[in-house]
Amino acid sequence: MKDRLSWQEESRKTVFICPIFDVEERICLSPNNEVKTFSVLDTSDWAIVIPVLETEKGSRFVMVRQWRHGAQELSLEFPGGVFEKGENAETAAARELKEETGYSAGKVQKLGQFNPNPAIMSNRVHFFLATELNSPTGQQLDEDEYVDIEIHAVEEVLHGMGKPPFIHALMGTAMTLYLKNSQT
Numbered sequence: 001m002k003d004r005l006s007w008q009e010e011s012r013k014t015v016f017i018c019p020i021f022d023v024e025e026r027i028c029l030s031p032n033n034e035v036k037t038f039s040v041l042d043t044s045d046w047a048i049v050i051p052v053l054e055t056e057k058g059s060r061f062v063m064v065r066q067w068r069h070g071a072q073e074l075s076l077e078f079p080g081g082v083f084e085k086g087e088n089a090e091t092a093a094a095r096e097l098k099e100e101t102g103y104s105a106g107k108v109q110k111l112g113q114f115n116p117n118p119a120i121m122s123n124r125v126h127f128f129l130a131t132e133l134n135s136p137t138g139q140q141l142d143e144d145e146y147v148d149i150e151i152h153a154v155e156e157v158l159h160g161m162g163k164p165p166f167i168h169a170l171m172g173t174a175m176t177l178y179l180k181n182s183q184t
Contacts (some may be wrong), residue, residue: 047063047093048080049131065148076165099140106132111177
C-alpha cells in the first residue's frame, strides 16, 4: 500500500536562505505520474528537555518563559533549541538545558521524536526527560535570548496546557511523552 501512495522526488533547489531555515522547492512525481512542486522548510533538528526537579512538595518542572515572535506573546515552555552542527540529540538536549536554565542532569533519557509538521518541514524534534538535577550554575543564553526560569508543579502544567501561557504545541507533545513514560 505504501508504494501506491509514495511520491518520488525528482529534484530540489534552495530558493531562500535565512538564519534558522532554508526554503526548498521540491519537484516530485505523484503516484499518478504527475509532476508537482512543493515548498519545504529545511532546518536543523531540535531538542526539548523536560527537567524534573524533586522537592519536598513533590516533582516540579523547571520551565522557561520567553517571548515568541510568531505568536506575539509570552510562552511558558520546557527548555530546548536547535542542534549545533555535528551535535547528537542527547548532547543538544543537555546543552540546551544547561544554557537556558543553568541546571545539568545526572540522567537524561530520550522519550521519543516527531516531525513537527511533516507536510512542510524536514526536521525532527527529539524529546528528553532530565532527572537528578544538579544545582543551577547560571544561564548561558544566546545573544537574542531573554529567558526567565520558573518552577511549576506537574499538575499545574498539565491542567494549563492549551491556554496561555502554555501556548506552544510541542509542549503538549512533550507532556504526552512524559505522561506515557511515567505510567510505565
